Amino acid sequence: MDFARAHVLVCGGTGCTSSGSVKLIEEFEKRLAENDLEKEVKIIKTGCFGLCALGPVVVIYPEGAFYSMVKVEDVEEIVKEHLLKGRIVKRLLYQETLENDNVKSLNEVDFYKKQRRIALRNCGVIDPENIEEYIGTDGYQAFGKALTEMTPEGVIEEIKKSGLRGRGGAGFPTGLKWMFTANANGENGKFVACNADEGDPGAFMDRSILEGDPHAVIEAMAIAAYAVGADQGYIYIRAEYPIAVQRLKIAIEQAKEYGLLGDNIFGTDFCFNLEIRLGAGAFVCGEETALMTSIEGFRGEPRPRPPFPANKGLWQKPTLLNNVETYANITQIILNGADWFTSIGTEKSKGTKVFALGGKIKNTGLVEIPMGTTLREIVEEIGGGIPNGKKFKAAQTGGPSGGCIPASLIDTAIDYDSLIAIGSMMGSGGLIVMDEDTCMVDIAKFFLEFTVDESCGKCTPCRVGTKRMLEILDRITKGNGTLADIDKLEELAEGIKSTALCGLGQTAPNPVLSTLRYFRDEYIAHVVDKKCPAGVCKALLSYKIDPEKCKGCSLCARQCPVNAISGEIKSPFTIDTAKCIKCGACESSCKFNAISKQ
Amino acid sequence: MKSLAELEAIKNKIKNQVEVRRESDSSTRIVVGMATCGIAAGARPVLAALVDEVGKRNLANVNVSQTGCIGMCRLEPIVEVFEPGKERVTYVKMTEEKARKIIAEHIVNGKVVTEFTIGAAE
Ligand SMILES: Cc1cc2nc3c(=O)[nH]c(=O)nc-3n(C[C@H](O)[C@H](O)[C@H](O)COP(=O)(O)O)c2cc1C
Numbered sequence: 001m002d003f004a005r006a007h008v009l010v011c012g013g014t015g016c017t018s019s020g021s022v023k024l025i026e027e028f029e030k031r032l033a034e035n036d037l038e039k040e041v042k043i044i045k046t047g048c049f050g051l052c053a054l055g056p057v058v059v060i061y062p063e064g065a066f067y068s069m070v071k072v073e074d075v076e077e078i079v080k081e082h083l084l085k086g087r088i089v090k091r092l093l094y095q096e097t098l099e100n101d102n103v104k105s106l107n108e109v110d111f112y113k114k115q116r117r118i119a120l121r122n123c124g125v126i127d128p129e130n131i132e133e134y135i136g137t138d139g140y141q142a143f144g145k146a147l148t149e150m151t152p153e154g155v156i157e158e159i160k161k162s163g164l165r166g167r168g169g170a171g172f173p174t175g176l177k178w179m180f181t182a183n184a185n186g187e188n189g190k191f192v193a194c195n196a197d198e199g200d201p202g203a204f205m206d207r208s209i210l211e212g213d214p215h216a217v218i219e220a221m222a223i224a225a226y227a228v229g230a231d232q233g234y235i236y237i238r239a240e241y242p243i244a245v246q247r248l249k250i251a252i253e254q255a256k257e258y259g260l261l262g263d264n265i266f267g268t269d270f271c272f273n274l275e276i277r278l279g280a281g282a283f284v285c286g287e288e289t290a291l292m293t294s295i296e297g298f299r300g301e302p303r304p305r306p307p308f309p310a311n312k313g314l315w316q317k318p319t320l321l322n323n324v325e326t327y328a329n330i331t332q333i334i335l336n337g338a339d340w341f342t343s344i345g346t347e348k349s350k351g352t353k354v355f356a357l358g359g360k361i362k363n364t365g366l367v368e369i370p371m372g373t374t375l376r377e378i379v380e381e382i383g384g385g386i387p388n389g390k391k392f393k394a395a396q397t398g399g400p401s402g403g404c405i406p407a408s409l410i411d412t413a414i415d416y417d418s419l420i421a422i423g424s425m426m427g428s429g430g431l432i433v434m435d436e437d438t439c440m441v442d443i444a445k446f447f448l449e450f451t452v453d454e455s456c457g458k459c460t461p462c463r464v465g466t467k468r469m470l471e472i473l474d475r476i477t478k479g480n481g482t483l484a485d486i487d488k489l490e491e492l493a494e495g496i497k498s499t500a501l502c503g504l505g506q507t508a509p510n511p512v513l514s515t516l517r518y519f520r521d522e523y524i525a526h527v528v529d530k531k532c533p534a535g536v537c538k539a540l541l542s543y544k545i546d547p548e549k550c551k552g553c554s555l556c557a558r559q560c561p562v563n564a565i566s567g568e569i570k571s572p573f574t575i576d577t578a579k580c581i582k583c584g585a586c587e588s589s590c591k592f593n594a595i596s597k598q
Numbered sequence: 599m600k601s602l603a604e605l606e607a608i609k610n611k612i613k614n615q616v617e618v619r620r621e622s623d624s625s626t627r628i629v630v631g632m633a634t635c636g637i638a639a640g641a642r643p644v645l646a647a648l649v650d651e652v653g654k655r656n657l658a659n660v661n662v663s664q665t666g667c668i669g670m671c672r673l674e675p676i677v678e679v680f681e682p683g684k685e686r687v688t689y690v691k692m693t694e695e696k697a698r699k700i701i702a703e704h705i706v707n708g709k710v711v712t713e714f715t716i717g718a719a720e
Contacts, residue, residue, distance in 0.1 A: 003653025
């Protein structure tokens with residue numbers, strides 16, 4: 001076996017790939033060859049490191065030097081200085097890793113310090129396209145242990161004891177679901193399935209796990225199949241995730257080649273096969289019954305529950321469905337034991353949760369935190385705070401099915417129950433941070449537009465009701481709303497929640513309800529004062545020139561695309577509000593800060 | 599995969615490769631001076647020989663890396679060995695063969711090759 005003294009890890013996640021990491025790899029290959037280093041130094045294309053805001057990311061071991069925003073032109077210097085002469089190129093390091101000119105360990109950096117990587121343990125560490133690297137980090141040991149040392153009941157017992165709850169949104173206890181499926185009559189076959197649809201806008205945890213560590217999910221599904229008595233599995237993933245699909249395909253092929261999928265695995269009589277099913281990217285297809293309908297080859301529409309998938313799932317046969325991240329925890333629980341897992345997290349929410357941090361936050365990216373971490377720690381410490389000195393206003397969890405957490409509740413410890421208690425929910429892990437320039441009515445409208453678009457149309461409350469709610473919100477943001485509209489919104493919301501067929505409709509009103517709960521005054525400002533306090537809703541804005549500050553330079557008038565500004569040189573100019581389209585060009589052009597929006 | 603033993607064999611084969619990427623305090627570090635003076639004195643083939651030996655012997659928990667000028671340019675190529683909980687050992691005027699010997703005697707058998715150390719040269 002060739003020993004490489006140095007490993008160059010280049011992030012091959014979707015984020016870094018789109019910022020050019022593939023070109024970096026080519027350049028590294030070229031420069032290493034030029035310097036005769038290709039035998040000593042190994043290049044590994046990994047999954048996501050999490051700090052997507054700073055991509056492309058390159059990490060070099062054994063030093064653990066973390067280079068951020070690396071450009072093709074930088075590669076030569078890294079090769080000549082660092083890889084040849086052993087001098088870390090400090091100018092290119094992620095600056096947080098530098099302290100008094102010394103390089104500190106990544107684990108001491110704010111972004112990583114409070115994280116605990118279980119589901120993401122191999123992301124950014126191994127080459128996801130090489131099964132041996134996975135095996136080298138204890139891969140398939142849990143599967144081997146389950147098959148040769150544990151009974152199916154023993155496996156289920158361990159998962160039950162671990163307290164693991166579904167990471168796909170609802171938080172249902174995973175062990176119980178496994179038990180229900182195991183107990184169901186499987187004479188005619190049973191299935192396991194993985195939900196990798198990930199339709200929540202802004203979320204990319206599941207994609208990153210599949211891109212960075214596909215075998216972790218394959219291994220867990222095999223363990224699940226053994227536990228519940230299935231011999232066939234499906235991974236349902238959206239076609240919009242081409243890198244994840246590609247790595248999954250490679251991983252499944254390699255697992256077959258190594259005899260980890262197929263017949264008589266580990267010399268036992270256990271057989272298991274796994275196939276990928278591609279979805280076309282509809283939010284409703286993430287809902288479990290719609291997902292199964294889609295796998296069966298029909299249009300992805302939900303059906304009433306019960307019967308639950310554990311009894312009647314794919315082709316009416318008992319089916320276990322879990323989320324990607326749920327599966328990503330399984331091998332660690334089997335290897336380290338349920339007691340280890342329960343030592344992490346809060347009383348009713350064990351382990352960790354991965355969040356995709358987005359919105360108005362410095363360190364956008366992927367983070368995995370122990371349950372019970374406060375929102376403040378996530379936003380201020382791990383996330384690095386809000387850019388441009390703005391104030392934190394709220395965070396949205398659970399995407400279009402969830403709700404917002406206002407600044408007054410920033411010390412809430414994040415777990416399933418605390419989020420429900422404040423009117424939000426864990427969701428699958430999207431966490432969008434909003435600053436003072438965000439209008440909460442506009443945000444509610446954004447999410448509702450999404451659900452109206454994504455409603456499959458099968459049931460009336462969702463198809464028509466969400467549309468009516470959106471119309472009302474549209475009126476409010478245009479300054480035509482009334483107080484009665486707010487009451488109507490609440491009434492519709494409650495009605496839809498209790499009558500829609502599936503989770504999509506049942507949760508669609510949540511963003512409206514939670515913004516009404518915490519930011520009602522903003523709704524009232526829109527309908528009574530006809531004002532948008534955050535200055536977002538265009539119809540309610542007007543631009544004004546302060547005659548005291550205006551020097552009459554005419555710059556704004558020349559910038560205005562609709563000739564709405566006029567005046568005499570050297571005396572104050574004015575804006576014709578009837579003509580103004582509120583584009584803001586005048587405000588940003590004024591050198592004297594004389595123009596403001598109200 | 600017929601048995602756990604088969605899985606274990608693959609794991610052992612690859613483990614040391616992957617371990618380079620874990621930050622750990624328990625590994626032995628072999629550091630080669632690779633500043634201009636070191637390279638001019640022949641540090642490149644020394645480094646290559648060390649890497650080759652570690653690979654051939656599939657040694658666990660051993661890192662080979664480089665550093666800048668150690669400040670004793672006339673004694674280059676210099677190789678330093680840091681073992682957890684032990685004094686650092688500095689080898690000077692290294693050659694490929696000497697480097698291979700250090701791996702065999704010092705790293706594998708735990709016997710410092712005194713004749714190559716800086717103490718012997720001074
Ligand atoms: C509209 C809608 C979309 C959903 N999208 C997803 C999804 O993208 N991924 C996911 O794992 N679960 C999603 N769910 C939840 C699934 O129905 C199901 O609860 C989950 O996959 C079960 O796995 P778990 O127990 O491991 O969380 C969605 C639910 C609804 C109502």
